[in-house]
Amino acid sequence: MGAVTTEKRGNIAVLSIDNPPVNALGAAVRSSLAEEIQAALDDAATGALVITGAGRMFSGGADIQEFGKERPAGVPSLPEVITAIEGASKPVIAAIHGVAAGGGLEISLGCHWRLAAPGARLGLPEVTLGIIPGAGGTQRLPRLIGVEAALEAIVAGNLMPSEKAHALGIVDEISGNDLVADAVAFAEKLVAAGTPPRRTGELEDRIAEARGKPEIFEKFRQGMARRARGFEAPFACVDSIEAAVNLPFAEGLANEREIFARLVASDQSKAQRHVFFAEREVAKIPDVPKDTPTQPIESAAIIGAGTMGGGIAMNFANVGIPVTVIEVDADALEKGLEVTRKNYASTVAKGRLSQDDMDKRMGLIAGSTDYGDVADADIVIEAAFEDMPLKKEIFQRLDQTCKAETIITSNTSSLDIDEIAAATGRPEKVMGTHFFSPANVMRLAENVRGAETSKDTIATVMDLSKAIGKVGVLVGICDGFVGNRMLYAYTRQAGFLLEEGALPEQVDKVIYDFGLPMGPYAMADLAGIDVGWRVRQAQEPTRPKHLRYSDIADRIYEMDRYGQKTQAGWYRYEKGSRAPIPDPEIEKLIVSVSEELGIERRAIGDQEILERCMYPMINEGAKILEEGLALRALDIDIIWIYGFGFPRYRGGPMFYADLVGADKIYDAMSRLYDEHGEWLKPAPLLEKLAKEGKGFGDL
Numbered sequence: 267m268g269a270v271t272t273e274k275r276g277n278i279a280v281l282s283i284d285n286p287p288v289n290a291l292g293a294a295v296r297s298s299l300a301e302e303i304q305a306a307l308d309d310a311a312t313g314a315l316v317i318t319g320a321g322r323m324f325s326g327g328a329d330i331q332e333f334g335k336e337r338p339a340g341v342p343s344l345p346e347v348i349t350a351i352e353g354a355s356k357p358v359i360a361a362i363h364g365v366a367a368g369g370g371l372e373i374s375l376g377c378h379w380r381l382a383a384p385g386a387r388l389g390l391p392e393v394t395l396g397i398i399p400g401a402g403g404t405q406r407l408p409r410l411i412g413v414e415a416a417l418e419a420i421v422a423g424n425l426m427p428s429e430k431a432h433a434l435g436i437v438d439e440i441s442g443n444d445l446v447a448d449a450v451a452f453a454e455k456l457v458a459a460g461t462p463p464r465r466t467g468e469l470e471d472r473i474a475e476a477r478g479k480p481e482i483f484e485k486f487r488q489g490m491a492r493r494a495r496g497f498e499a500p501f502a503c504v505d506s507i508e509a510a511v512n513l514p515f516a517e518g519l520a521n522e523r524e525i526f527a528r529l530v531a532s533d534q535s536k537a538q539r540h541v542f543f544a545e546r547e548v549a550k551i552p553d554v555p556k557d558t559p560t561q562p563i564e565s566a567a568i569i570g571a572g573t574m575g576g577g578i579a580m581n582f583a584n585v586g587i588p589v590t591v592i593e594v595d596a597d598a599l600e601k602g603l604e605v606t607r608k609n610y611a612s613t614v615a616k617g618r619l620s621q622d623d624m625d626k627r628m629g630l631i632a633g634s635t636d637y638g639d640v641a642d643a644d645i646v647i648e649a650a651f652e653d654m655p656l657k658k659e660i661f662q663r664l665d666q667t668c669k670a671e672t673i674i675t676s677n678t679s680s681l682d683i684d685e686i687a688a689a690t691g692r693p694e695k696v697m698g699t700h701f702f703s704p705a706n707v708m709r710l711a712e713n714v715r716g717a718e719t720s721k722d723t724i725a726t727v728m729d730l731s732k733a734i735g736k737v738g739v740l741v742g743i744c745d746g747f748v749g750n751r752m753l754y755a756y757t758r759q760a761g762f763l764l765e766e767g768a769l770p771e772q773v774d775k776v777i778y779d780f781g782l783p784m785g786p787y788a789m790a791d792l793a794g795i796d797v798g799w800r801v802r803q804a805q806e807p808t809r810p811k812h813l814r815y816s817d818i819a820d821r822i823y824e825m826d827r828y829g830q831k832t833q834a835g836w837y838r839y840e841k842g843s844r845a846p847i848p849d850p851e852i853e854k855l856i857v858s859v860s861e862e863l864g865i866e867r868r869a870i871g872d873q874e875i876l877e878r879c880m881y882p883m884i885n886e887g888a889k890i891l892e893e894g895l896a897l898r899a900l901d902i903d904i905i906w907i908y909g910f911g912f913p914r915y916r917g918g919p920m921f922y923a924d925l926v927g928a929d930k931i932y933d934a935m936s937r938l939y940d941e942h943g944e945w946l947k948p949a950p951l952l953e954k955l956a957k958e959g960k961g962f963g964d965l
């Protein structure tokens with residue numbers, strides 16, 4: 267059974283890669299492609315070859331499942347197949363439709379000419395999986411389009427439309443209508459003219475421009491330093507392209523292969539591949555199958571135009587769904603809409619949105635103070651104050667006002683969705699939609715399932731998350747849900763570290779260097795110390811009284827230092843600047859708290875800080891899994907990547923835990939528990955995994 271079939275059209279052999287759904291280049295395809303190419307070259311009646319893809323696309327690239335596994339004996343590697351194509355004695359033309367990504371595009375770069383259908387998408391997205399193109403992509407692409415364009419394309423890893431690929435010089439011709447017929451005609455002309463193969467690896471002009479100019483690469487590295495902080499692959503892409511310029515082709519290929527092999531075996535690439543699969547998996551809910559009926563959401567309403575409500579409304583307007591925003595009075599409404607307007611205007615000012623599009627989006631956001639105006643909305647999202655009696659009152663009112671089909675959700679960060687749902691006569695149509703701040707930017711939505719929430723409602727809300735550009739993760743009800751509950755476990759320990767001897771800037775640096783966008787203290791100043799204070803006040807009645815937390819943050823609140831908004835919090839801030847400056851006054855406060863508590867301050871190492879912050883958070887994640895509040899460890903990983911900027915290259919906290927080893931984390935937690943008590947008690951699930959030599963990924 268050949269995964270590649272050959273059809274003769276006159277003296278042209280048309281080879282089709284046929285491996286649905288995406289023509290992935292697994293072992294069978296590579297063997298078959300090598301054989302069919304050889305057969306066509308051996309056939310005296312064949313003048314030229316066309317390689318194309320059967321079905322939807324040319325090829326989506328390598329079979330990711332094969333990464334890290336041994337290659338079966340006798341099966342050629344992709345670079346070997348491509349070398350055979352490029353070295354062919356007869357012209358080989360790629361006919362590209364749908365997608366040519368990664369190894370798929372690399373095959374076409376090994377061909378001597380490329381034709382593409384209009385609207386096909388081409389690119390080398392390897393970098394997003396923590397690797398570099400390993401089948402000649404970094405060596406051949408710069409030879410076709412020049413170094414700077416190749417750097418841009420390979421480091422970004424995006425797919426580009428065939429029209430752009432044509433303008434850059436990747437694609438030689440855009441096909442009129444029948445791609446394969448056009449490619450065959452193109453090949454016939456070459457044969458008739460006796461044109462010899464044009465081998466990409468032999469092209470020198472475009473790379474010669476950059477030879478002896480290391481500054482081009484240095485400048486590029488500097489330009490991407492912030493964006494790519496912590497990631498290995500983007501920098502490896504630059505190194506490999508630089509080698510293409512400075513080494514002979516064969517050596518450049520060997521160098522690329524070496525870098526590829528190193529990265530494919532790296533923890534970063536394993537983590538990024540995990541995230542790639544997790545992003546797809548997270549939409550799957552075992553008891554809510556794919557064919558569960560959903561309701562169309564063609565209009566929405568938001569209750570409250572505060573910090574969250576305005577941002578949530580923008581998500582709808584951005585995708586063309588009309589949304590009505592309800593406020594208590596005209597002033598509050600105008601204030602809320604003004605913030606939204608300013609948000610859009612700043613995007614326009616940065617050149618990332620046209621004025622026309624801004625006007626269209628603002629035109630989709632209607633403001634009102636009359637609940638009657640939401641009666642026909644398909645979904646209403648409540649984002650009023652965090653106050654149970656108020657939320658119950660609002661839900662009751664919405665239940666009476668809205669049509670029977672309307673789904674009603676709350677953006678609460680901590681309140682019991684079941685209690686809120688019980689205020690309505692439609693608890694099956696109620697759930698939580700917990701957006702993260704700023705709601706128009708952060709892509710996470712924790713969709714909270716209540717005891718009575720129907721499967722149709724869950725399916726509808728999960729689909730809606732995707733439709734408005736969010737990543738929806740289904741979670742259960744508990745204080746803080748999944749993300750914040752784990753966050754508290756970590757910030758609590760950070761507080762104790764301060765009492766024991768650390769300073770905010772030291773803790774923040776450790777967390778930043780680990781890869782999060784900022785540490786807990788810079789984050790508290792950004793979110794507002796008053797906000798954190800209110801959360802703690804709300805938690806106070808249910809806090810287990812034998813468990814203490816550090817009250818330094820409360821004392822800072824009492825000093826009227828609310829963070830960036832008052833230019834003073836854990837740090838101080840110069841006017842108009844967001845750069846935190848360590849403040850001796852805060853250091854004095856921290857030291858005096860240690861004294862009060864009778865703690866002799868000690869030097870705390872960075873590794874201890876990291877473990878003390880991360881392990882309790884992972885431990886909390888284990889408890890969340892035991893309690894069934896997240897479906898899988900991967901759901902928690904996605905929550906942390908999209909809600910808190912946990913570095914993708916570490917795969918999320920639970921994947922990171924598996925890299926460290928459950929046994930190591932369990933040992934550390936047991937030790938910390940002995941030293942610091944109850945908060946740090948190892949979760950039974952962590953203990954079980956440690957004893958069985960397993961990880962969260964094995965669950």
Ligand SMILES: NC(=O)c1ccc[n+]([C@@H]2O[C@H](COP(=O)([O-])OP(=O)(O)OC[C@H]3O[C@@H](n4cnc5c(N)ncnc54)[C@H](O)[C@@H]3O)[C@@H](O)[C@H]2O)c1
Pocket residue numbers: 569570571572573574575592593594598602648649650651652653656660677678679680700701702703
């Ligand atoms: N701020 C965050 O970072 C954040 C993050 C996630 C979730 N949340 C949750 O989102 C909700 C809203 O938080 P926020 O930060 O946007 O609060 P906010 O105080 O900024 O805004 C709340 C708005 O609701 C309006 N409002 C109050 N009662 C109303 C009513 N009966 N009808 C219509 N409007 C009413 C208020 O006038 C105010 O403008 C809360 O439940 C909060 O816990 C907040």
